[in-house]
Amino acid sequence: DAGVIQSPRHEVTEMGQEVTLRCKPISGHDYLFWYRQTMMRGLELLIYFNNNVPIDDSGMPEDRFSAKMPNASFSTLKIQPSEPRDSAVYFCASSLQITDTQYFGPGTRLTVL
Amino acid sequence: AQTVTQSQPEMSVQEAETVTLSCTYDTSESDYYLFWYKQPPSRQMILVIRQEAYKQQNATENRFSVNFQKAAKSFSLKISDSQLGDAAMYFCAYKVGTASKLTFGTGTRLQVTL
Numbered sequence: 001d002a003g004v005i006q007s008p009r010h011e012v013t014e015m016g017q018e019v020t021l022r023c024k025p026i027s028g029h030d031y032l033f034w035y036r037q038t039m040m041r042g043l044e045l046l047i048y049f050n051n052n053v054p055i056d057d058s059g060m061p062e063d064r065f066s067a068k069m070p071n072a073s074f075s076t077l078k079i080q081p082s083e084p085r086d087s088a089v090y091f092c093a094s095s096l097q098i099t100d101t102q103y104f105g106p107g108t109r110l111t112v113l
Numbered sequence: 114a115q116t117v118t119q120s121q122p123e124m125s126v127q128e129a130e131t132v133t134l135s136c137t138y139d140t141s142e143s144d145y146y147l148f149w150y151k152q153p154p155s156r157q158m159i160l161v162i163r164q165e166a167y168k169q170q171n172a173t174e175n176r177f178s179v180n181f182q183k184a185a186k187s188f189s190l191k192i193s194d195s196q197l198g199d200a201a202m203y204f205c206a207y208k209v210g211t212a213s214k215l216t217f218g219t220g221t222r223l224q225v226t227l
Contacts, residue, residue: 033213043204043217056213089156099210101148104158 002026004105006092012111018080021108023092024073031098034067034077035091037107043091049075050098082112115140117207119218126195127226133180134190134221136205144210147181147188152220153201161203164188192223200225 005024013019025032034046047057052069060067064083069075079086089109093102116139126132138147149161164172164181171179176193192199205218 031213035215042219043215045214048213059214091158093158098213099146101160101163102215103160104150106155106157109156 004092004094004103006090006105006108008108009106010109010111012113013082014113015083016081017112018078019082019086019110019112021077021090021092021110023075023077023105025075025092025094026103027073029094029096029103031095031100031102032069032075033093033095033102034075035093035104037089037091038087046077079110082110084112086110087112115142115207115209115216117205117216117218119205119221121221122219123222123224125224125226126192128195128197130195131191131193132195132223134192134203134205134223136188136190136218138186138188138205138207140186140207140209142209146208146210147179148206148208148215149177149179149188149190150204150206150217151199151201152204153198158204162190195225197225197227199223 007022033048037043046059047067049069067077089107091104091107093104095102118137145166147164151159151161162172162174162177178191180189202220204220206215208215
């Protein structure tokens, strides 16, 4: 079975540009999570969806960050405009139920110059 | 607030030997889950093992086992017969049963030597 798929694996952009990260969860999983990993803050939850509906976005750092899930098999995390401090690894994860294990994608390493 | 503490930033083990990684957590919840994730240089977060707090029996997955001490709020990971492929960052994580967020420790970097 395919795991969580993320694209791109690496993204290098310049400050002020729009960045879109993509995620395809494991088929049948009702929950989708976006995490960010930095050296300073470790792994932190940004937002999560249940059945395509955003449930908790309290971890989204600023209004520059937005996430959507138009259908059960696709989600995006957008940063507009991007800043150097947004440089991090962004992970998408999915789970069958809220109590189940979260399975992570390979991550997207974002570098904002 | 729930916290997860991994007090060993780095550990080293010889191939075929056994190593134990420590994790403690702080919570007032009774329904929670504990996890160990492995992050190799490829940076993929891979589930190693999961423990439900209500289960007294320690979880085991092949060469990986945990020592879950609920009263002490301790959740250590034992890796037996260590292999070169076990070299990675290992993260301990905690989740309240009905909550969404995984709370991660700061990680332990494991080196495996010949």
